[in-house]
Amino acid sequence: MRLRALLDTDALGLRLLGGENELDRAVRGVMTTDLRDPSRYLSGGELVLTGLAWRRDAADSEPFVRILVQAGVAALAAGEAELGAVPEDLAVACARHRLPLFAVHESVAFATITEHVVRQVSGERAGDLAAVVDRHRRMMTSGPAGGGPDVVLDLLGSDLDLRAWVLSPTGRLIAGPKPAAPALSPQACARLAGEHLAAVRGGRRGPHRLVLGQTTYSLFPIRGGGGRAPQALPGTQAPRDVRESVLSEWLLAVEADAGDWAEERLDLLQGVTQLIAVERDRRDAARSVRRRLAQEVLELVQTGAAPAEIAARLRVAAPVLLPGLGAAPHWQVVVARVEWDEGGPEAGPVAQALLEEILVDPLATGPEPSDRVAVAHTGDEAVALVPLPAVSSEHDGSETGVLADALLAAVREPLSAGLDGDGRLTLGVSAAVHSAEGLRGALEEARHARRVAAARPGRVCAAGHQELASHVLLLPFVPDDVRKAFTARLLDPLRDYDRRHRAELIPTLEAFLDCDGSWTRCASRLHLHVNTLRYRVGRIEQLTGRDLSRLEDKLDFFLALRMS
Numbered sequence: 001m002r003l004r005a006l007l008d009t010d011a012l013g014l015r016l017l018g019g020e021n022e023l024d025r026a027v028r029g030v031m032t033t034d035l036r037d038p039s040r041y042l043s044g045g046e047l048v049l050t051g052l053a054w055r056r057d058a059a060d061s062e063p064f065v066r067i068l069v070q071a072g073v074a075a076l077a078a079g080e081a082e083l084g085a086v087p088e089d090l091a092v093a094c095a096r097h098r099l100p101l102f103a104v105h106e107s108v109a110f111a112t113i114t115e116h117v118v119r120q121v122s123g124e125r126a127g128d129l130a131a132v133v134d135r136h137r138r139m140m141t142s143g144p145a146g147g148g149p150d151v152v153l154d155l156l157g158s159d160l161d162l163r164a165w166v167l168s169p170t171g172r173l174i175a176g177p178k179p180a181a182p183a184l185s186p187q188a189c190a191r192l193a194g195e196h197l198a199a200v201r202g203g204r205r206g207p208h209r210l211v212l213g214q215t216t217y218s219l220f221p222i223r224g225g226g227g228r229a230p231q232a233l234p235g236t237q238a239p240r241d242v243r244e245s246v247l248s249e250w251l252l253a254v255e256a257d258a259g260d261w262a263e264e265r266l267d268l269l270q271g272v273t274q275l276i277a278v279e280r281d282r283r284d285a286a287r288s289v290r291r292r293l294a295q296e297v298l299e300l301v302q303t304g305a306a307p308a309e310i311a312a313r314l315r316v317a318a319p320v321l322l323p324g325l326g327a328a329p330h331w332q333v334v335v336a337r338v339e340w341d342e343g344g345p346e347a348g349p350v351a352q353a354l355l356e357e358i359l360v361d362p363l364a365t366g367p368e369p370s371d372r373v374a375v376a377h378t379g380d381e382a383v384a385l386v387p388l389p390a391v392s393s394e395h396d397g398s399e400t401g402v403l404a405d406a407l408l409a410a411v412r413e414p415l416s417a418g419l420d421g422d423g424r425l426t427l428g429v430s431a432a433v434h435s436a437e438g439l440r441g442a443l444e445e446a447r448h449a450r451r452v453a454a455a456r457p458g459r460v461c462a463a464g465h466q467e468l469a470s471h472v473l474l475l476p477f478v479p480d481d482v483r484k485a486f487t488a489r490l491l492d493p494l495r496d497y498d499r500r501h502r503a504e505l506i507p508t509l510e511a512f513l514d515c516d517g518s519w520t521r522c523a524s525r526l527h528l529h530v531n532t533l534r535y536r537v538g539r540i541e542q543l544t545g546r547d548l549s550r551l552e553d554k555l556d557f558f559l560a561l562r563m564s
Contacts, residue, residue: 003025290321427450
């Protein structure tokens with residue numbers, strides 16, 4: 001029961017003196033004491049009743065309240081029958097430690113409050129116990145085989161008044177309450193997924209709790225293999241590395257604080273996660289066909305098989321991935337790699353599971369949209385074949401298919417939290433190809449793009465094929481010592497001059513290059529007279545020995561600015 005329910009019961013004679021923001025705390029018991037240190041008799045969650053006989057002067061209140069808070073009590077209720085009004089020093093101490101404080105009217109006996117709390121708490125526990133077996137039976141008969149995770153979540157809402165969502169490790173919504181319920185925002189989904197990944201990877205004991213705004217969520221892992229925890233490897237005592245599975249696990253986010261739940265209710269939620277894990281296992285079994293197709297195509301491409309042989313295999317894959325398409329699709333290749341900071345599990349399968357989830361449209365809901373992606377893995381690398389409808393982008397000039405920036409925006413927050421201090425994920429995306437002959441080039445293009453992404457800072461990075469026809473491809477691979485020497489030789493004289501004379505030569509150089517060497521446009525952008533601009537450019541040329549009318553010197557300045 002909650003403190004708020006006690007306050008609303010007039011017969012108990014309780015008056016709130018402080019802690020109105022803590023009234024949703026759960027009460028799991030009641031204790032009457034006048035000991036100065038009752039901690040040995042407290043287990044947490046109690047409503048403590050006291051007649052204040054322990055208090056000799058104002059200095060006693062602070063240590064008494066501190067003891068109660070450290071024991072985890074729910075609230076303190078002080079009687080007015082013996083000493084009259086509750087002392088101000090006690091109210092101040094409770095406010096300082098955020099402990100709710102009630103005054104008990106002199107006409108109400110502590111025994112009345114004790115009896116009421118015991119009856120209510122015992123009744124709730126008995127009700128929970130009586131309902132557990134029936135709820136398990138209903139969920140087992142109405143679980144995933146009878147309608148998927150949504151059915152189980154509907155039962156949570158109707159039987160336990162709990163709103164819950166099933167999320168992917170990237171924060172994609174897989175299942176949730178009925179549409180009439182308020183939606184969980186994509187930002188909230190990403191925060192919840194990130195917290196879950198970080199908590200599980202860090203070995204913190206669940207369920208994990210996170211407060212977003214004014215709402216507390218409890219996070220439960222949904223593990224494959226029927227929801228079982230990772231087992232030990234054959235012939236060993238050590239459990240499998242949690243990183244093998246955590247980056248591909250679903251999670252159950254419940255809008256409640258499970259910290260004050262009884263064991264029976266926690267067991268019930270564990271049963272719910274096991275039921276939903278059945279759906280996840282079914283999805284993984286269905287993916288095996290697509291994984292095998294991708295593996296076969298990848299092996300043909302890497303071994304230099306004839307285009308006709310690759311095309312025949314793609315014709316088999318197309319109906320599986322895009323049923324009813326009616327025409328051979330175009331294809332994109334996406335490459336992913338997971339690299340652990342120190343020793344970790346085999347990275348290829350981890351990258352494969354992550355890439356299967358990442359390539360789902362972040363706005364898609366439900367467990368099925370990933371059926372349109374085929375992902376293989378080789379070594380520490382995962383390779384995805386992404387089918388695209390055979391609509392050429394030249395028809396409307398727009399870019400179609402998978403975009404590296406969009407992938408990154410959808411998964412950066414949760415996966416960065418899940419990999420923080422432990423590993424990196426890098427992604428590379430190829431252009432679309434229209435035939436089997438183009439797949440080998442697309443694979444190499446995606447791998448090159450991934451190496452560009454790997455040269456960037458951050459736990460999760462991506463690069464696309466558009467960047468491979470640009471200086472952007474070259475700059476990440478310039479050694480640091482060469483980079484520093486090159487930029488210092490060209491830019492340090494200008495920086496030193498700016499520092500001494502506040503001449504703004506560096507901003508002038510940047511603007512001049514951005515304006516393609518146009519004196520008029522550059523002067524207008526900088527709000528300068530053209531003669532002033534000519535003076536500054538002349539000073540730049542004098543200090544560096546370069547000529548900004550020459551293309552080669554412009555290019556050197558451009559690269560130096562990009563690398564600085």
